[in-house]
Amino acid sequence: MNTSNTNNEQMYRLRHSTAHIMAQAVTEMFAGEIQIAIGPPIENGFYYDFELPRSLTDDDLPEIEKRMKKIIAGNHDFVRTEVDILQAQTQFAKQKYKLELIDDIQNNAEMHTDNDNNQSNVTFFSHDTFTDLCKGPHIDNTKEINPKALKLLSVAGAYWRGDSKNTMLQRIYGTIWNTPKELRKYLWTLEEAKKRDHRKIGTELGLFYFSSDIGPGLPLFTPKGETIRNIMESYVRDIQTKYGYKHVWTGHIVKEDLYKKSGHYDNYEDSMFPAMIDSNIKFRLKPMNCPSHMTLYKEMGKHSYRDLPIRFAEFATLYRYEKSGELTGLTRVRSLTQDDCHIFCTPNQIQEEFTLALNLIQEVLSRYQFTDYKVRLSLRDDDGKYVKDDAKWKTAEKALKSALDSTNIDYYSETGEAAFYGPKADFIARDVLGREWQLSTIQVDFIQPDRLGLTYHGEDGEEHTPVVLHRAVTGSTERFLGVVIEQYAGSFPLWLSPVQTIIIPITDRNLKYCDHLYNQLNSQNIRVEIDSSSERMNAKIRKAQVQKIPYMLIVGDKEEQNNSVSVRSRSGDNIGTKSLEEFLNIFNEKLSAGD
RNA sequence: GCCACCGUAGCUCAGGGGUAGAGCAACUGUUUCGUAAACAGUAGGUCAUGAGUUCAAUUCUCAUCGGUGGCUCCA
Numbered sequence: 075m076n077t078s079n080t081n082n083e084q085m086y087r088l089r090h091s092t093a094h095i096m097a098q099a100v101t102e103m104f105a106g107e108i109q110i111a112i113g114p115p116i117e118n119g120f121y122y123d124f125e126l127p128r129s130l131t132d133d134d135l136p137e138i139e140k141r142m143k144k145i146i147a148g149n150h151d152f153v154r155t156e157v158d159i160l161q162a163q164t165q166f167a168k169q170k171y172k173l174e175l176i177d178d179i180q181n182n183a184e185m186h187t188d189n190d191n192n193q194s195n196v197t198f199f200s201h202d203t204f205t206d207l208c209k210g211p212h213i214d215n216t217k218e219i220n221p222k223a224l225k226l227l228s229v230a231g232a233y234w235r236g237d238s239k240n241t242m243l244q245r246i247y248g249t250i251w252n253t254p255k256e257l258r259k260y261l262w263t264l265e266e267a268k269k270r271d272h273r274k275i276g277t278e279l280g281l282f283y284f285s286s287d288i289g290p291g292l293p294l295f296t297p298k299g300e301t302i303r304n305i306m307e308s309y310v311r312d313i314q315t316k317y318g319y320k321h322v323w324t325g326h327i328v329k330e331d332l333y334k335k336s337g338h339y340d341n342y343e344d345s346m347f348p349a350m351i352d353s354n355i356k357f358r359l360k361p362m363n364c365p366s367h368m369t370l371y372k373e374m375g376k377h378s379y380r381d382l383p384i385r386f387a388e389f390a391t392l393y394r395y396e397k398s399g400e401l402t403g404l405t406r407v408r409s410l411t412q413d414d415c416h417i418f419c420t421p422n423q424i425q426e427e428f429t430l431a432l433n434l435i436q437e438v439l440s441r442y443q444f445t446d447y448k449v450r451l452s453l454r455d456d457d458g459k460y461v462k463d464d465a466k467w468k469t470a471e472k473a474l475k476s477a478l479d480s481t482n483i484d485y486y487s488e489t490g491e492a493a494f495y496g497p498k499a500d501f502i503a504r505d506v507l508g509r510e511w512q513l514s515t516i517q518v519d520f521i522q523p524d525r526l527g528l529t530y531h532g533e534d535g536e537e538h539t540p541v542v543l544h545r546a547v548t549g550s551t552e553r554f555l556g557v558v559i560e561q562y563a564g565s566f567p568l569w570l571s572p573v574q575t576i577i578i579p580i581t582d583r584n585l586k587y588c589d590h591l592y593n594q595l596n597s598q599n600i601r602v603e604i605d606s607s608s609e610r611m612n613a614k615i616r617k618a619q620v621q622k623i624p625y626m627l628i629v630g631d632k633e634e635q636n637n638s639v640s641v642r643s644r645s646g647d648n649i650g651t652k653s654l655e656e657f658l659n660i661f662n663e664k665l666s667a668g669d
Numbered sequence: 670g671c672c673a674c675c676g677u678a679g680c681u682c683a684g685g686g687g688u689a690g691a692g693c694a695a696c697u698g699u700u701u702c703g704u705a706a707a708c709a710g711u712a713g714g715u716c717a718u719g720a721g722u723u724c725a726a727u728u729c730u731c732a733u734c735g736g737u738g739g740c741u742c743c744a
Contacts, residue, residue: 228673238670238671242740290735361744399741517744581701610706612706616706617706642704
């Protein structure tokens with residue numbers, strides 16, 4: 075999908091203007107009973123938020139779309155006007171959200187009275203019967219919109235100003251493109267994404283299930299699903315070992331007090347499973363590893379600066395009490411296996427450790443063919459959730475920035491995305507459909523090591539507090555598996571495929587020879603199965619194809635006689651008759667090529 | 670958690686105030702087949718759960734649970 079034109083000025087105007095037209099259409103449907111909020115252009119489209127006397131459903135969308143097309147056909151100019159605050163307030167006297175926005179503009183202007191532009195005027199954009207408080211820019215005339223490139227997509231709830239304390243408004247999402255062709259392409263992408271949905275593919279390929287008897291957000295993995303999990307985790311474990319990380323194990327439950335000390339309790343109590351109480355001690359299911367790893371660091375005795383860095387990695391199952399509405403397939407679960415790591419180091423080692431983690435992340439992501447990713451430097455804003463210790467934050471931010479700068483990697487900053495204890499470098503990968511997923515993260519933490527009383531003996535003989543880098547590569551195995559399923563649409567590369575090869579006998583006479591082949595392949599650690607069902611060969615091929623098994627070895631009398639196999643790949647290619655040796659060569663070549 | 674929608678066989682779905690149907694899958698039998706679905710038969714559902722309305726509820730209403738699209742949140 076080409077999303078490069080998202081920031082394009084012309085698309086911005088087009089989408090923004092179409093949002094206004096939708097607002098007009100909805101306003102006309104609910105004349106006198108509607109409160110309009112905001113309606114910006116977004117990636118691939120636009121939305122507008124309303125407060126309405128009744129709930130909208132998808133059935134309302136065709137009617138709104140029809141009205142929009144009628145408005146577009148009217149060839150109305152978009153007219154910009156500038157009015158003072160008072161006029162604006164009069165115009166929107168009955169629009170409480172607009173009045174709130176006008177107030178904000180006014181307050182903002184008063185705060186900046188030293189500006190030469192302290193008139194605190196606001197701008198309106200009008201077309202046909204509709205006027206909106208809006209700084210623009212817009213297209214000149216509705217005739218610039220191709221009604222055949224327009225489609226309303228869905229209705230959703232959205233809090234006013236994105237704050238869950240505020241009223242829930244009704245949002246309509248729509249998409250608009252320059253040409254019907256572009257629209258079709260975008261709708262195709264949405265369809266394709268649906269086909270690739272890991273929940274759908276997970277069921278089709280028999281990888282995992284959810285059961286209401288187990289509970290929401292608690293996936294069950296089949297032998298095939300667990301095979302993939304195991305491969306993924308072993309891969310990261312091996313690579314971590316190669317990079318000098320040591321694996322530890324810190325169990326599943328922890329005394330609640332530890333999370334009070336670390337600060338997690340104050341920030342995340344609502345997202346922890348309720349406490350287990352043993353007389354006067356409260357335990358919690360472990361929602362994160364950092365306090366456990368830091369405690370382990372402490373228990374291992376005095377540390378010298380010579381011992382640092384110490385890198386603790388763990389594949390621990392964490393339990394997070396995500397709110398019911400936040401759960402989604404494998405990408406948001408309540409039990410997750412994090413490939414977590416905490417690096418204890420001196421301030422001087424931050425840069426080097428960051429680079430090491432970065433290299434590791436880059437190696438792993440490219441293994442999964444995530445080559446298109448960006449790095450977000452996630453900083454705090456003035457929200458109260460961040461630990462108040464300006465000196466430590468400044469040091470941490472400076473350290474992270476200079477570590478990033480030293481690597482030549484492109485990154486952009488975003489405030490309000492930091493963890494409560496420190497800034498983060500988040501890796502946001504784009505999959506083959508152009509969708510973005512936050513996967514890896516590297517975080518700099520000067521706060522928790524101090525709170526939990528970690529120390530090391532420095533060169534100067536004094537005690538110092540180590541810096542902790544938090545780092546995850548794939549994030550959680552569950553979430554990453556979900557993303558990987560969608561990335562490959564279920565056609566896993568050979569190294570990840572739960573079944574790599576299936577032997578398909580043509581008749582029952584060939585079964586014995588199949589067993590022989592099976593044993594040969596199995597002894598080479600190839601994940602192989604025999605389809606010994608009473609289906610016809612064609613049906614077996616189809617079944618294997620649907621299961622996206624990389625190689626089918628079709629075996630009949632001919633193959634049996636000359637000790638060979640007929641190799642078919644899931645792409646549909648008939649690779650031809652090969653000796654087992656030849657097939658193993660093909661197979662291993664693919665594997666070593668990274669497939 | 671909030672707004673909206675949805676929940677019928679393992680899966681995909683049809684139906685609809687008078688206690689249910691298809692395809693695929695499963696099972697049994699026949700078939701032993703040459704690169705994407707052999708044929709026949711059998712079995713399988715308190716129509717998510719609970720309550721209410723009704724002579725009668727799977728269908729209507731409410732609640733609960735679960736899911737979906739968003740919002741919020743994501744250590």
